[in-house]
Amino acid sequence: MKNNSENMHFKFDVSTFRLLGRELITDRVTALFELVKNCYDANAENVVITFENVNPISTNSRIIIEDDGIGMSYEDIRDKWMVIGTSSKRRNKTSPSPYNRAVVGKKGVGRFAVDKLGSCLIMRTKKLGSNELQCLEVDWSRYSAEESNQLSLDFEDFNEQNHPMFTDMDNRHWIENGIETQHGTILEISQLNDIWTENDIRRAYKELSKLVRPTLDIKYPFNIKIRASQYQDYQDKKVVSSALNKATLNYHLSFRYDEITKKYFQEYLKEEKGNLVVKEKEAEIFGPIALSLYYYDKNAKRNFAKGDRIDGVKIYRDGIIATPFAEYKEDRDEQKDLFGIDKRRWSGFFEKLSTRDLLGWIDISEELNPKIIDSTNRQDFVDNGEWTALKSFVINQVHQIELLLKHQKSQQKSENHEKLKQATEDVSSIKAKIEKVKKSSALLSPDVEKDLDDITSKLDTIKLAVDSSAEDLTQMEQSQKAQENLFFSLVSLQSYAAQMSHIFRTSIGYIKRSAEFVAKWVPIGEKQDKVVKHAKIVFEDTNNLSKAMDFMLSYAEDESTFEYFDIRQAVYEIFDERYSYLFEEESIKVERIVEDDFELLYNKKAFQDMFGNLIDNSAKALRNVNDKRIKCSASREKDSLVIMFSDNGCGIPKENWDKIFDVFFTTTADFGGAGLGLYIIKSRLESIKGSISLEDNEFLPNGATFKITIPLKHE
Amino acid sequence: MDVEIIYIDDVLRPEKNAFLDDLEGTITDAKQFDNPSKGLDYIKENIDKNIIVILDWRFANCSQQGADILNSIYEMSALVPVIVFTGANIDVTAASNMFKGHAFSCLSKDASTQEITDAIEDAYLRIQNDIRSVMSRWIQNLPSDKREAPYMSYKDKTYSLNDLLDSIRRQDEIGKELTRNILGLAAEMFTNNLKK
Numbered sequence: 001m002k003n004n005s006e007n008m009h010f011k012f013d014v015s016t017f018r019l020l021g022r023e024l025i026t027d028r029v030t031a032l033f034e035l036v037k038n039c040y041d042a043n044a045e046n047v048v049i050t051f052e053n054v055n056p057i058s059t060n061s062r063i064i065i066e067d068d069g070i071g072m073s074y075e076d077i078r079d080k081w082m083v084i085g086t087s088s089k090r091r092n093k094t095s096p097s098p099y100n101r102a103v104v105g106k107k108g109v110g111r112f113a114v115d116k117l118g119s120c121l122i123m124r125t126k127k128l129g130s131n132e133l134q135c136l137e138v139d140w141s142r143y144s145a146e147e148s149n150q151l152s153l154d155f156e157d158f159n160e161q162n163h164p165m166f167t168d169m170d171n172r173h174w175i176e177n178g179i180e181t182q183h184g185t186i187l188e189i190s191q192l193n194d195i196w197t198e199n200d201i202r203r204a205y206k207e208l209s210k211l212v213r214p215t216l217d218i219k220y221p222f223n224i225k226i227r228a229s230q231y232q233d234y235q236d237k238k239v240v241s242s243a244l245n246k247a248t249l250n251y252h253l254s255f256r257y258d259e260i261t262k263k264y265f266q267e268y269l270k271e272e273k274g275n276l277v278v279k280e281k282e283a284e285i286f287g288p289i290a291l292s293l294y295y296y297d298k299n300a301k302r303n304f305a306k307g308d309r310i311d312g313v314k315i316y317r318d319g320i321i322a323t324p325f326a327e328y329k330e331d332r333d334e335q336k337d338l339f340g341i342d343k344r345r346w347s348g349f350f351e352k353l354s355t356r357d358l359l360g361w362i363d364i365s366e367e368l369n370p371k372i373i374d375s376t377n378r379q380d381f382v383d384n385g386e387w388t389a390l391k392s393f394v395i396n397q398v399h400q401i402e403l404l405l406k407h408q409k410s411q412q413k414s415e416n417h418e419k420l421k422q423a424t425e426d427v428s429s430i431k432a433k434i435e436k437v438k439k440s441s442a443l444l445s446p447d448v449e450k451d452l453d454d455i456t457s458k459l460d461t462i463k464l465a466v467d468s469s470a471e472d473l474t475q476m477e478q479s480q481k482a483q484e485n486l487f488f489s490l491v492s493l494q495s496y497a498a499q500m501s502h503i504f505r506t507s508i509g510y511i512k513r514s515a516e517f518v519a520k521w522v523p524i525g526e527k528q529d530k531v532v533k534h535a536k537i538v539f540e541d542t543n544n545l546s547k548a549m550d551f552m553l554s555y556a557e558d559e560s561t562f563e564y565f566d567i568r569q570a571v572y573e574i575f576d577e578r579y580s581y582l583f584e585e586e587s588i589k590v591e592r593i594v595e596d597d598f599e600l601l602y603n604k605k606a607f608q609d610m611f612g613n614l615i616d617n618s619a620k621a622l623r624n625v626n627d628k629r630i631k632c633s634a635s636r637e638k639d640s641l642v643i644m645f646s647d648n649g650c651g652i653p654k655e656n657w658d659k660i661f662d663v664f665f666t667t668t669a670d671f672g673g674a675g676l677g678l679y680i681i682k683s684r685l686e687s688i689k690g691s692i693s694l695e696d697n698e699f700l701p702n703g704a705t706f707k708i709t710i711p712l713k714h715e
Numbered sequence: 716m717d718v719e720i721i722y723i724d725d726v727l728r729p730e731k732n733a734f735l736d737d738l739e740g741t742i743t744d745a746k747q748f749d750n751p752s753k754g755l756d757y758i759k760e761n762i763d764k765n766i767i768v769i770l771d772w773r774f775a776n777c778s779q780q781g782a783d784i785l786n787s788i789y790e791m792s793a794l795v796p797v798i799v800f801t802g803a804n805i806d807v808t809a810a811s812n813m814f815k816g817h818a819f820s821c822l823s824k825d826a827s828t829q830e831i832t833d834a835i836e837d838a839y840l841r842i843q844n845d846i847r848s849v850m851s852r853w854i855q856n857l858p859s860d861k862r863e864a865p866y867m868s869y870k871d872k873t874y875s876l877n878d879l880l881d882s883i884r885r886q887d888e889i890g891k892e893l894t895r896n897i898l899g900l901a902a903e904m905f906t907n908n909l910k911k
Contacts, residue, residue: 008900383782383816502802502824506726509802509825513733516828520737530736537731665726675726 012166015147016084028194029207031116035065035187036208038111040222040320042069043099044184049204051228054196061192063117068184070096072125074134077173081111081123081136101318115140118189125185126178133178138171141191198231208239247294247359249401251276255288264288264368268393271403274411286390287369293360295353295401312355313339313394315362315372315381322364322374322381339394353402362394413477420470427463431456503548503676507541514538547676565604567634567641568594574611575632586619588628595635602710606684613677614645614706621649621704629699636712640690643708648699657694685710716839719764720745723754723784724771724800734828738835751784755791762792762884763855767838769831770818772801772809785816792884794848796838798822798831846901847883847894854880 025031032049039047044067052062072081095101114121119141126133143166150163194200208224228234253267264283269276296310315322315338342354364372371386381387434452438444444452514534521527575583575592583590600607615630622628625648634643652660659665661682666675682692690710697703720735720742727749735745743765748754751774758766768788772781781799788795796819803809805821813821819841820834842848854862854876862876869889874882882890 008896383786383812385783388780388783498803505802505823505825509823510728510731510733512825513737513828513831514731517733517737520828527736527739533730534733534736537733541731659725662726 012084013147013150016166025113025116028116028200029204031113032063032065032204033207034113035111036224037320039065039067039069039185040101041095042067042071042185043095043101044069045221046223046225048225048227049208051196051201051226051230051234053230054192054228055198055230057192057195059190061118061190063189063192063196065187065189066184067186071127071183071185072134073127073130074132074173076127077123077125077134077136082171114138114187114189116193118192119144120189120191122188122190123185124176124188126183128183129180131178131180133176135174135176136171137173143169196228198228198233201226201228201231201234205234205237205239246296246300248297248300249293249295249404251278251291251293251397251401253278253289253291253397255283255290256280257288269397269400271400271407274404274407276400276404284389284393286372286386286393287364289369289390289393290363291360291394291397293358293397293401295405296357296359310356310359312341312358313360313362313398315364317369317372318365319363322372339391339398341395341398353398353405358398362390416473417470420466420473423466424463424470427459427466431459431463434459500548500552504545507544507548511538511541511545514541544676562601562603564599564601565607566597567600568597570600570604570607571611571632571634574608574615578608578612579615582615582619583630586622586628588619588622588630591629591631593631593633595633598636598712600641600710600712602688607710610681610684610708611645613681617677618647618649618704621647621651623649625649625702631698639712641710641712643710644695644698644705645708646698646703646705648697648703651697651702652694652704660694661692681708716742716836717765718835718839718842719743719761719766720769720835721754721758721766722747722769722800723749723751724769725749725751725774726771734831737828738832742835755784755787758788758795759791762795765839765842766795767819767835767842768795768797769800770797772799772805772813773803782812782816785813785818789817790885793817793886793890794842794845794851794884796841798834798838800824800826800831846898847886847890850883850894850897851880854883 025034036047036049047065047067050062050064050066052064053060054063119139121136121138121140123136123138124133125136146164146169196204205226208226224239226234226237226239251269253269255264255266257264264287265280266283266288267278267280270279271277293313301310341358369386371384372390373382373384373387434456438449438452514537517527517534518531518538521531571592571594575590582588611632618630622630627648629648631646632643634641636642656665661678662675665679678692685692685708688711690708692706692708695705695707698705720738722732722735722745724747727747729747732747735747738745746757748757754768758768770781770784770788774780781801785797785799788797797817799813799818799821800823801821802824805813810821819838822831822834826834857876862880864875865873866876866879867874874889879889879893882888883893884890886894
């Protein structure tokens with residue numbers, strides 16, 4: 001055994017540059033971003049990106065990125081720039097004073113982005129006060145050539161002594177004369193990989209315009225210019241965002257720190273009777289944020305120049321866009337919907353805003369929102385509780401705008417009706433006045449009389465047209481409503497299908513595994529007690545499947561079997577006939593009150609099944625109660641039937657209140673409860689825009705009370 | 716198998732899980748949680764044990780979803796294999812989220828006991844053979860004074876074996892580098908032997 005110790009060193013294969021550059025940075029616009037971000041970190045105020053002869057590609061094709069940042073000394077290049085994954089930016093979270101910008105390129109691999117753009121880089125860099133321009137040439141094609149050479153060798157023949165590793169490759173360094181007062185870095189990239197068409201430049205422009213927020217009021221600005229002399233629009237174009245002053249609505253929310261409570265308070269929007277009110281609450285777990293939201297209606301969108309686009313809400317960390325910062329997709333359907341704004345189902349198709357109606361940003365900071373973390377692939381955020389809460393906050397704020405628009409729409413609708421009504425009345429009143437004039441003055445000349453007759457006849461035509469418009473408007477609204485309802489049903493159907501397949505898959509899983517258990521262990525003759533249990537599970541879950549199947553069938557029939565039936569009679573049938581035996585057997589005192597006698601248009605069987613389910617649940621909850629009671633009262637409130645159903649059983653613990661309508665949630669599994677009943681009631685009611693909710697118990701001290709609402713008008 | 720199964724599902728019917736009855740006697744223990752936070756607490760307290768987690772993917776009325784729980788487990792230790800068990804349809808995005816979160820495998824809720832057992836055995840095999848698990852076990856088996864004593868220096872910082880254990884579990888920079896180094900060393904020793 002060797003006694004003398006030796007040190008081991010890491011070595012890098014020549015393909016490292018490819019790994020770092022091409023694998024980490026997937027898109028050339030992203031690559032450009034990385035390089036511009038480095039300029040930002042170097043305290044640059046101005047960056048000029050020049051595209052020279054980029055279409056078609058030739059030996060004269062260049063991309064030049066020039067900044068007026070702090071530049072680098074020879075030592076900086078040798079000890080930092082040439083060191084892979086330099087962690088100085090990780091150690092120093094801000095750029096040098098006085099800028100103190102939060103650094104954005106933290107992984108120390110941005111420089112490898114160059115390889116994504118072109119294979120040859122000449123860097124010229126200079127610090128303030130020095131008259132030497134440090135020049136470095138990195139020719140990635142030589143690395144590539146060496147890589148191909150090494151790959152063609154047999155593994156056995158490979159000898160690292162004869163073949164250079166990544167760190168052994170030479171890069172030319174020289175010094176040129178520079179002007180003492182100038183500072184900054186110029187990256188000249190040649191041997192370009194791709195042609196840059198005008199569309200590509202436009203794409204780069206759009207994405208770069210998101211890099212620094214347009215209205216961000218900062219002491220040290222960060223300007224980007226694009227120069228592409230081949231394209232008319234990009235001769236010398238400053239990157240700016242022009243979208244903001246075109247918005248229909250805009251809202252800005254901020255936060256404050258309360259010195260007394262030592263807590264942050266967050267502003268938020270709340271729709272109240274047609275107004276969006278800014279309120280305040282304690283900051284949520286993701287920390288305080290500033291949020292700006294811009295909404296664009298159809299007219300506002302028409303003002304947009306070709307190429308401008310409205311594409312949702314972005315996040316800026318310390319003034320710079322956070323991930324996914326440059327994930328540009330030509331097909332905007334593939335663009336990342338960071339907050340799931342487009343995925344929402346609950347607000348109805350026609351009242352829902354999409355990322356194409358909204359532009360906005362959230363300002364976060366490393367200090368106040370440390371748990372909003374970029375994921376390692378830099379295209380998303382780490383999926384933690386804070387991120388979930390932030391998403392839900394944003395969705396809620398978007399929803400408040402939706403409520404406002406909904407209110408405005410309905411107000412506009414009634415105003416239109418009012419105007420048309422007024423127009424009809426005005427016409428009638430003018431007609432009446434003309435008649436009055438005709439009657440009161442006997443000296444009207446025949447010509448004037450004829451004119452007045454003409455006017456009266458034209459007024460009749462106008463009145464007919466106004467009446468017909470009012471009718472058309474009503475019809476249009478009705479047909480729009482019908483369309484909305486149809487979409488609503490389709491969405492319900494989609495989530496219903498998902499739920500049903502979940503129910504079936506889960507139950508089939510239990511049945512399958514229990515049957516498998518029985519089949520395996522019966523012949524062996526062991527675990528007999530469990531064999532019996534699993535045989536029972538097979539039976540019970542088959543029953544569950546039957547129940548679910550019945551529900552599916554009844555759901556399928558719901559629409560076709562709508563009928564008018566007498567509510568009082570339907571309720572009495574349930575309590576006095578169908579379940580009378582159960583009440584007698586279990587000694588349950590029943591009180592059922594139907595205040596008004598009226599008819600409901602609904603599926604009578606579904607209506608009665610609902611009570612069946614509730615009574616079954618109550619009977620289970622009343623098992624250990626001496627004085628058992630069930631009370632059901634139905635009354636008419638505005639356009640709805642409201643039913644309160646109560647028992648004085650063991651009640652439902654508060655922690656289960658939000659779960660009891662979930663599929664498979666049951667607290668009575670021992671008594672055959674499968675967790676389907678309340679879910680089915682809820683789904684059925686929702687399909688007709690009704691609802692069921694759990695209320696504070698009517699009977700004291702214990703019990704449960706459900707409130708059921710069924711709309712009486714079906715639009 | 717010297718392994719404990721932890722089953723986290725918001726709709727638990729503990730008595731009905733035939734696969735757990737089937738595995739009884741083959742595994743050390745099985746724990747079931749319908750509250751993800753309690754499940755996570757349990758994992759944290761028992762992180763030294765060989766654990767395999769079976770995790771539901773969609774949680775109704777719960778701020779934490781399968782993806783969140785998966786991430787939380789990964790943050791605690793990258794060495795705990797998580798088998799996602801779901802009744803939902805898994806599309807490409809969901810699948811990508813699962814494996815981005817380092818799920819070990821994914822099973823449909825109608826999987827047979829045999830399929831579940833196979834997945835558990837595969838996960839156990841990983842626990843047995845994964846270099847990171849082997850390193851963790853090696854450290855765990857040492858007496859506590861050795862684990863707490865300074866063991867190595869890296870970038871001006873001193874690390875005890877317990878620090879390294881934590882790094883290996885969390886797969887932070889040092890944990891990853893250490894793992895790579897040991898693999899590299901093993902590969903070099905292996906190829907050196909071949910040359911000889």
